[in-house]
Amino acid sequence: MSNKEKHWQKTRGHMFMTLALWAFFSMVIFLFGYEINSMSFLGYPLAYYMTAQGSLLAFVIIIFWFANKQEKIDEEFGFGEKED
Amino acid sequence: MFKGGFIQNLPKIYGLYTGGFLVFIIMMAIAEQAGVTAKTIGILFVAFTVAIYALIGYLSRTVQVDAYYLAGRQVPTVFNGMATAADWMSGASFVALAGGVYFGGYSYMAFLVGWTGGYVLVSTLLAPYLRKFGCYTVPDFIGTRYGGNGVRFCAVLVLVLASFTYVTAQINATGTIAARALGIPFEAGVWVGLVSILLCSMLGGMRAVTWTQVAQYIVLIIAYLIPVFWISNKIGAGVFPHLMLGDEVARITELESQFGLVKNSAADMKSAGVPGGLKSIAVAHAGVGAGGMAVWKYISLAICMMVGTASLPHILMRYFTTPSVKSARKSVAWSLFFIFLLYSSAPMLATLSKISLMDPNLSTGIIGKSIADVQSIEWVKQWSSQKQVFIADFNGDGILQLNEWFMRTGVVVLATPEVAGLPYVISGLVAAGGMAAAMSTADGLILAIANALSHDVYYNMIDPKADVRKRLIVARVLLLVIGAAGAYIASMRITSILGAVAWAFDFAMSGLFFPLVLGVWWKRATREGAIAGMLSGLAAGTMYLIWVYPKFMGNPAWLGIDHLRFGLIGAPVCLVVMVVVSLMTKAPDAATQRMVDEVRVPSGKSILGRAH
Numbered sequence: 001m002s003n004k005e006k007h008w009q010k011t012r013g014h015m016f017m018t019l020a021l022w023a024f025f026s027m028v029i030f031l032f033g034y035e036i037n038s039m040s041f042l043g044y045p046l047a048y049y050m051t052a053q054g055s056l057l058a059f060v061i062i063i064f065w066f067a068n069k070q071e072k073i074d075e076e077f078g079f080g081e082k083e084d
Numbered sequence: 085m086f087k088g089g090f091i092q093n094l095p096k097i098y099g100l101y102t103g104g105f106l107v108f109i110i111m112m113a114i115a116e117q118a119g120v121t122a123k124t125i126g127i128l129f130v131a132f133t134v135a136i137y138a139l140i141g142y143l144s145r146t147v148q149v150d151a152y153y154l155a156g157r158q159v160p161t162v163f164n165g166m167a168t169a170a171d172w173m174s175g176a177s178f179v180a181l182a183g184g185v186y187f188g189g190y191s192y193m194a195f196l197v198g199w200t201g202g203y204v205l206v207s208t209l210l211a212p213y214l215r216k217f218g219c220y221t222v223p224d225f226i227g228t229r230y231g232g233n234g235v236r237f238c239a240v241l242v243l244v245l246a247s248f249t250y251v252t253a254q255i256n257a258t259g260t261i262a263a264r265a266l267g268i269p270f271e272a273g274v275w276v277g278l279v280s281i282l283l284c285s286m287l288g289g290m291r292a293v294t295w296t297q298v299a300q301y302i303v304l305i306i307a308y309l310i311p312v313f314w315i316s317n318k319i320g321a322g323v324f325p326h327l328m329l330g331d332e333v334a335r336i337t338e339l340e341s342q343f344g345l346v347k348n349s350a351a352d353m354k355s356a357g358v359p360g361g362l363k364s365i366a367v368a369h370a371g372v373g374a375g376g377m378a379v380w381k382y383i384s385l386a387i388c389m390m391v392g393t394a395s396l397p398h399i400l401m402r403y404f405t406t407p408s409v410k411s412a413r414k415s416v417a418w419s420l421f422f423i424f425l426l427y428s429s430a431p432m433l434a435t436l437s438k439i440s441l442m443d444p445n446l447s448t449g450i451i452g453k454s455i456a457d458v459q460s461i462e463w464v465k466q467w468s469s470q471k472q473v474f475i476a477d478f479n480g481d482g483i484l485q486l487n488e489w490f491m492r493t494g495v496v497v498l499a500t501p502e503v504a505g506l507p508y509v510i511s512g513l514v515a516a517g518g519m520a521a522a523m524s525t526a527d528g529l530i531l532a533i534a535n536a537l538s539h540d541v542y543y544n545m546i547d548p549k550a551d552v553r554k555r556l557i558v559a560r561v562l563l564l565v566i567g568a569a570g571a572y573i574a575s576m577r578i579t580s581i582l583g584a585v586a587w588a589f590d591f592a593m594s595g596l597f598f599p600l601v602l603g604v605w606w607k608r609a610t611r612e613g614a615i616a617g618m619l620s621g622l623a624a625g626t627m628y629l630i631w632v633y634p635k636f637m638g639n640p641a642w643l644g645i646d647h648l649r650f651g652l653i654g655a656p657v658c659l660v661v662m663v664v665v666s667l668m669t670k671a672p673d674a675a676t677q678r679m680v681d682e683v684r685v686p687s688g689k690s691i692l693g694r695a696h
Contacts, residue, residue: 008684015208022208026201026390027383033190034379037372043330048370051193052185052431053326056200060424063207063417070212071410079687081408 007077014073018066025050025058091158098163101136102302108132109306113509122508123267129512130265130519133303137296137523138283144295145287149552150694152289152559153220153535155405157694159294164411165418167294168402170301172199172423174250175257175522176585178304181427182500183493186434189367191378194385196427200420201386202393207416210394211403213604213683215412218690219404221532222397222596223540228692229603230611231676233545238618240536242595243397245622247529248570250396250588254526255281255567255574258519260494265515271575278571280519281526286560289535290405293527300520305425307517312429315436315504319446325432332439336369339442343451346487348478356476362490369438381644388651392589395596398525398532409686437500442486448504455484463502467495530570534562586648587629594625594654598662607680609662612669617662625654 001009029036029050037047041054074080090097112125146152159167177199184192219225222243227236258277263270284296312325322328347366372378393399402419403412440448450458455477458464467473474490491499498518501510538559543550550558595618602609630636633647645652671677679691 004681004685011684018204018208022201022204026197026204026386030194030197030382030386031379033372033382034374037370040330042327044333045370045372047372048190048193048333051190051197053428055197056424056428059200059204060417060420062204063420064414066204066207067410067413067417070413074410074686079685081410081687 003077007073007079010073010077011070014066014070018062021062022059025055025062029055091160094160094163098298098302101299102306105133105303105306109509109513112512113507116507116509122511125508125512126265126515127267129516130262133516133520134280134283134523137299137520138280140296140299141284141286141288141292144292146289146291147552147556148695149555151291152556153404153539154694155291155294157405158407159405161406161411161415162418163298164294164402164406164415165422166301167297168399168415168419169422169426170297170304170520170524171402171528172399172419172525173304173426173521174525174585175254175261175518177426177430178308178518178521179257179261179494179497181497182430182433182437183491183496185431186438186496187363187365187367187493189369190372191367191382191385193431194382195389196430198386198389199393200423200427202390203416203420203423205390205394206399206403207413209601210400210604211416212409212413212686214400214600215403215406216409216683216686216690218692218694218696220539220692220696221536222400222600223536224544224692226599226603226614227540227544229676229679230599230609230614231672232611235611235615235618236540236544238615239596239599240540242591242618242622243536244533246396246588246592246595247398247533248566249591250398250585251526251529251533251566251570252573253585253588254522254529255570257522258526259571259574261515261518261522264498265512265519274571274575277519277523277526278567281523281530282564282567284523285527285531286563289556289559290401290531293531294402294405296527297524300524301422303520304517304524305422307513307520308426308429308433311501311504311506311510311514312433312436314506314510315440315500316432318504318506319436319440319448321436321439325436326428329432329435332435333370336435336438336442337371339439339451340365340368340486343442343486346485348487352478353476356478358474358476358490359471362472362474362492364487364490365438365442366487369435377644384645384649384652388593388649389586389589391593391597391655392651395592395600396589397536397592397596398528400600401532401535402528433500434496437496437503440500440504441489451484451486451489453484455482455488458484463499466502467499472499526570530563530567533566534559537562537566587650590625590629590649590651590654591622593651594658595619595622597655598659602662602666604680604683606666607677608666608671610666610669610672613662613664613666616665617658620661621654621658624657625650628653 033047037045039046041049150156214225217225223236223239226239259270259274262276263273285293316322316325321332345366406412406415442451443449444452472492472495476488478488542558543555599614599618629647629650631639632641
């Protein structure tokens with residue numbers, strides 16, 4: 001397998017991993033919105049908190065994590081961009 | 085004081101700008117104390133900020149194609165994040181979002197998740213690859229990846245349909261705000277709004293829009309956050325509302341059961357003469373509906389908005405302007421961070437606004453008081469006269485019940501400073517923020533449409549030999565024509581702000597999402613597949629919309645897929661047709677396959693050059 005193919009394979013794996021986290025915070029937890037709303041976080045009902053703030057914050061963190069890790073993958077295979 | 089070039093000095097320039105704006109707010113506050121009328125302050129706020137944007141637009145004028153289309157590909161990561169956030173947060177986000185949460189509760193908040201979660205798709209699936217491609221517009225990518233003018237034209241078609249639905253809503257919002265702040269009729273306000281929008285983009289294209297959007301972001305975020313923090317501290321709800329409103333949310337739930345959540349019948353509202361579009365509080369603030377249908381409604385709306393986000397050309401094109409692929413990726417993260425600042429505040433504003441109104445222990449509370457008293461409150465008088473709030477004494481007891489109080493959703497943001505008893509200077513600030521939000525989105529959208537028509541249709545299809553001067557003249561004329569068309573339609577007041585906004589997402593996802601994603605992630609995708617996918621997805625989505633929308637054919641929604649969610653019909657059709665047709669046709673040639681390989685690697689030259 002060429003260097004490019006290996007790089008792409010790892011990039012694809014990273015993409016699926018990121019989308020799995022995304023699916024969890026955007027869909028899976030809201031499957032149980034009614035059930036988790038009796039729990040509380042920071043004094044807010046949990047489902048209310050997640051849709052008002054929690055999932056949004058999770059997305060921000062996911063994207064920063066995604067970008068940092070993808071940069072490392074690119075550098076590992078010698079495809080990093082030089083600083084300009 | 086300014087050594088080095090413009091880009092190196094950006095933090096200083098915008099730092100000074102922010103400081104200047106804060107000084108301006110303080111000056112207005114002093115002017116208010118000195119007896120300057122509320123109306124004058126409103127006019128000064130809107131006029132001053134719009135004049136600044138116009139100045140930035142003028143200073144960013146350009147005669148270079150890559151500056152006009154890509155802002156010279158030198159927008160730093162964080163600033164591009166701010167510009168994208170302004171581009172993204174529309175007049176609807178600013179004015180109507182908190183109101184939507186206020187009246188719609190949990191099920192409405194699917195929009196919050198949808199309009200933020202989409203950025204994960206943008207960063208993982210599209211933005212870095214489109215940046216590497218180096219295209220000027222989204223159809224530029226489709227046209228080059230799949231090859232040929234036919235497929236390019238289909239992409240332009242989807243882009244125009246989605247963006248134009250969106251832009252009329254934005255011009256509508258600028259018109260509403262300009263009309264209110266300047267005290268002119270709505271129809272005139274629309275044209276004033278349009279002129280302000282064009283001042284920002286005409287001379288400098290993407291470059292001018294980028295630098296005005298950064299300025300607009302600063303205004304809109306200050307205008308949104310100051311009232312939230314101020315009210316929260318004023319009523320003693322907590323120093324940092326986002327973390328501390330748990331008690332208020334619980335208190336609202338308690339008050340809801342005390343007052344009772346009553347849904348008024350349409351007949352009652354009609355006979356009491358409630359103006360159209362006004363709502364009463366009838367949905368629990370923090371409660372979650374039980375049952376599979378409630379879950380499906382929530383998740384299906386979130387999916388439509390997320391996938392739609394990742395297909396909207398005016399957002400994707402912002403990531404063409406960064407210096408590198410990795411900065412495009414990081415820039416998506418910063419965009420979402422800046423968006424998060426406002427979106428996470430909207431439910432807090434709704435909570436604060438609702439408790440100010442509902443809690444009888446607060447001096448601002450009006451529910452449970454005598455109607456005669458409430459009607460003599462200054463802000464109630466003012467907003468009633470504009471048919472933005474309304475009181476209907478259904479049971480005739482002279483006491484205001486929860487279901488007898490009606491408001492338009494936009495009022496929640498625009499009137500909350502007055503409701504909570506903040507000085508008028510804050511209301512003026514909020515008007516300037518709403519104007520900034522609507523203008524920045526309108527600018528991005530009009531530019532996306534005009535660039536697609538000038539670069540893809542005019543330059544690539546009609547006159548490939550046109551010189552730079554001619555191309556830029558055509559681009560500017562188109563900007564003017566599209567803006568005028570949008571303003572004309574907006575002045576006819578056809579749809580409410582939010583219905584049209586959700587449609588833009590559904591149109592974009594029906595026609596563009598899979599052709600874009602598969603263009604990068606599936607080498608086997610062919611031109612014929614892309615054309616068939618775009619056209620069938622768009623046709624299926626549109627036909628379903630016509631079939632289900634109450635004002636068109638009004639058939640019952642299939643599986644709960646109503647007119648806000650028609651992308652759930654269009655996008656799967658697009659995917660299936662695109663895959664089947666691609667597999668039936670000949671695989672793309674070796675050159676195209678190499679091009680896709682090249683796109684997948686961040687380093688090296690972009691596929692399309694700086695000037696093309």
